[in-house]
Amino acid sequence: MAMVKSGADRQKCHERLRVLAQEAGKNVKEEGGVNDMIERVSRDEYFAPVKESIRDILDPSKFIGRCPEQVDKFVEEELRPALEKYREHLKIEAPNLNV
Numbered sequence: 001m002a003m004v005k006s007g008a009d010r011q012k013c014h015e016r017l018r019v020l021a022q023e024a025g026k027n028v029k030e031e032g033g034v035n036d037m038i039e040r041v042s043r044d045e046y047f048a049p050v051k052e053s054i055r056d057i058l059d060p061s062k063f064i065g066r067c068p069e070q071v072d073k074f075v076e077e078e079l080r081p082a083l084e085k086y087r088e089h090l091k092i093e094a095p096n097l098n099v
Contacts, residue, residue: 002049002050002053002057003047003049003050006049006050007049008046008049012046013046016044016046016047017041020037020040020041020044021037023040024036024037024040038054038055038058041054042054068099071099072099075097075099079097080097083095
């Protein structure tokens with residue numbers, strides 16, 4: 001999307017990413033190398049408009065949405081009560097779970 005915002009054609013961008021992904025996949029599967037997809041994108045001149053922001057664009061925290069809140073809610077409303085019910089049989093304290 002950052003490329004499209006910089007004026008690139010979405011389909012051309014997708015195709016370039018597909019080709020780079022296939023190359024990176026071949027490197028891993030056939031040559032035993034590491035997955036160097038991010039480095040390939042960074043080196044590709046087509047992606048020069050976003051080169052400096054690629055790491056920021058791919059920051060995993062930008063893709064998790066409400067996961068932390070959902071996990072906290074599940075732990076408090078489902079997991080802790082379930083563990084508490086069996087604490088006497090397990091002879092342990094309910095663990096302090098932090099996500």
